[in-house]
Amino acid sequence: xxxxxxxxxxxxxxxxxxxxxxxxxxxxxxxxxxxxxxxxxxxxxxxxxxxxxxxxxxxxxxxxxxxxxxxxxxxxxxxxxxxxxxxxxxxxxxxxxxxxxxxxxxxxxxxxxxxxxxxxxxxxxxxxxxxxxxxxxxxxxxxxxxxxxxxxxxxxxxxxxxxxxxxxxxxxxxxxxxxxxxxxxxxxxxxxxxxxxxxxxxxxxxxxxxxxxxxxxxxxxxxxxxxxxxxxxxxxxxxxxxxxxxxxxxxxxxxxxxxxxxxxxxxxxxxxxxxxxxxxxxxxxxxxxxxxxxxxxxxxxxxxxxx
Numbered sequence: 001x002x003x004x005x006x007x008x009x010x011x012x013x014x015x016x017x018x019x020x021x022x023x024x025x026x027x028x029x030x031x032x033x034x035x036x037x038x039x040x041x042x043x044x045x046x047x048x049x050x051x052x053x054x055x056x057x058x059x060x061x062x063x064x065x066x067x068x069x070x071x072x073x074x075x076x077x078x079x080x081x082x083x084x085x086x087x088x089x090x091x092x093x094x095x096x097x098x099x100x101x102x103x104x105x106x107x108x109x110x111x112x113x114x115x116x117x118x119x120x121x122x123x124x125x126x127x128x129x130x131x132x133x134x135x136x137x138x139x140x141x142x143x144x145x146x147x148x149x150x151x152x153x154x155x156x157x158x159x160x161x162x163x164x165x166x167x168x169x170x171x172x173x174x175x176x177x178x179x180x181x182x183x184x185x186x187x188x189x190x191x192x193x194x195x196x197x198x199x200x201x202x203x204x205x206x207x208x209x210x211x212x213x214x215x216x217x218x219x220x221x222x223x224x225x226x227x228x229x230x231x232x233x234x235x236x237x238x239x240x241x242x243x244x245x246x247x248x249x250x251x252x253x254x255x256x257x258x259x260x261x262x263x264x265x266x267x268x269x270x271x272x273x274x275x276x277x278x279x280x281x282x283x284x285x286x287x288x289x290x291x292x293x294x295x296x297x298x299x300x301x302x303x304x305x306x307x
Contacts, residue, residue, distance in 0.1 A: 024165055025163075025165050025166035025167075026162070026164045027148075027161055027162075027163050027166065027171075027172060028163075029160075029161055030106075030108050030147065030160040030161060031105065031106030031107055031160050032106060032157055032158065032160070033045055033105060033157070033158050034156055034158075035057065035151075035156055035157065035158050036156065037153075037156060037284070037288065039210060040210025040211060040283070040284050040285060040288075041056050041135075041208070041210055042056065042057040042151075042158075042207055042284055042287075043055070043056060043057070043135070044056075044057050044105065044139060044158055045105075046103070046105055046136070046137075046139060047102070047103070047104045047105070048074045048076070048102070048103055048136075049074050049075050049100050049101050049102055051073070051075070053070060053073075053074060053136035054133065054134070054135055054136050055135070055136055055137045055138060056135060056137070056138050056139065057144075057149075057158065057207050058138040058139060058140050058207055058208025059141055059144060059149075059190065059205050059206060059207045059208065059295065060140075060141075060189075060204055060206025060208045060209055060281065061138045061139075061140030061141060061208055062140060062141055062142065062187045062275075063121075063122045063140050063141075063142050064112075064121050064138055064139055064142055064143050065095075065121060065122045065123070065124050065137045065140065066098055066121040066122070066123055066124075066137035067123075067125060067134075067135070067136060067137055068123060068124075068125065069134065070134075070137055071098050071123055073136075074100070074136070076099070076100055076121070077098065077099050077101075078096055078097070078098050078099075079096065079097040079098065079099050079120060095123050095124040096122075096123045097120045097122055097123065098120065098123050099118075099119070099120050099121075100119055100121065102119075103119045105139075105160070108160060110143045111143070111146065112142040112143055113141070113143070113145045113146050114142065119143075121137065126138070138208060140208075141187060141188045141297075142187070142188075144297070146297075147160040147161060147162065147163075148161040148162075148163045148294065148295065148296045148297060148298055148299075149161075149294070149295040149297075150292065150293075150294045150295075151287060151292065151293045151294075152291075152292055153287060153288055153290055153291055153292065153293065154291050154292075163298035163299065164298070166298060166299055167299055170299070171294055171303055173294075173303075173305070175292075175305055176305070176306045176307075177292070177294075177304060177305050178258050178259045178260065178303065178304055178306050179258065179302070180192050180193070180257060180258035180301065180302045180303075181193070181300065181301055182205070182301060183202075183300065184300050185276050186276050188297055189204060189276050190204070190205040190295065190297070190300065190302060191203070191204055191276065192204075192205055192282060192302060194255065194257050194280065194282070195254075195255070195256040196214075196218075196252055196254075196255050196267075197222070197253050197254060198254075199221060199222055201218055201221065201222075201279035201280055202278045202280070203257075203278060203279065203280040203281065203282040204274065204278045204280070204281050204282065205295065205302060206281040206282060206283050207284055207295075208283075208284075209281045209283030210283060210284055210285065211267075211268050211283050211284075211285050212268070212280065212281055212282050212283045212285055212286055213247070213267065213268040213270055213280060213281045213283065214250075214267055214268070214269040214270070214279065214280050215270065215271075215272050215274050215278060215279060215280060215281065216270075216271040216272055216273055217273070217274075217278065217279050218269075218279030219269060224250070224269055229248040229250055229269060232248040232249050232250045232251075232269075233248065233249040234246060234247065234248050234249070235247050235249070235268070245270050245271055245272050246270070247268045247269060248268070248269050249268055249269075250266065250268075250269045251265070251266050252264070252265055252266075252267060255267075257286070258304075259306075260304075260306075267280075290304040291305045292305040293305075
């Protein structure tokens with residue numbers, strides 16, 4: 001009677017050990033590609049139907065997008081039955097979808113983070129980005145959120161990782177770094193808590209935005225009005241959509257992101273509505289302030305190297 005019981009206990013211990021082993025943190029590098037930072041936009045080389053294309057790395061875009069000119073150049077087939085409705089800085093637009101035969105980044109096949117794991121792209125026009133060469137589209141969260149992203153801002157290199165069973169401070173970095181927890185209310189959007197002039201706000205991590213911006217919701221919460229901004233330098237907000245809202249460059253006293261405080265930051269302010277509803281966009285200008293940034297979709301965190 002003792003021996004069977006002993007074997008049962010040992011078997012249970014083995015099962016428990018296997019369960020612990022499966023839950024161990026795994027960080028596996030998949031691929032690395034160079035990127036260019038031009039006019040505030042991070043451009044990565046995407047291979048579509050065997051042809052190299054230039055796409056903006058855009059964690060602010062729920063869906064990846066390809067321009068009509070790129071549809072013809074990349075020999076993409078249009079989906080006559082399925083389209084996509086998108087909201088951008090320029091409003092709400094409806095677009096047809098295109099279906100590539102293959103889609104890879106650094107030799108790794110990309111699939112959308114959906115039940116069907118398809119590779120369809122939304123077709124739509126992009127504003128002039130001032131990058132000096134045609135931009136073929138946006139690489140959005142539907143394809144990016146399958147991985148964790150490491151951005152070497154100094155070396156202009158993007159590395160994709162598979163991350164499983166991890167939490168807390170798991171990066172393979174040996175230098176000091178800070179972390180910011182994020183919420184993911186919908187479609188893998190990373191919403192970071194920020195504090196602007198003592199006001200707690202929410203900011204969408206948007207690598208596709210060349211500059212950080214306070215949205216209409218943030219304007220309301222901060223008490224900013226067109227009259228109070230009238231003396232600030234102006235410009236036009238351009239993005240997905242037909243409209244180009246007027247924006248103002250406003251100086252604030254302080255901006256706190258994680259453990260990092262920025263003094264006297266100047267941020268664009270524009271009456272634009274975003275989905276998900278956020279007070280601000282945290283753009284590529286914030287990324288460029290750091291030597292390395294790790295965007296963890298797997299653990300809903302953003303890490304950045306500290307001095």
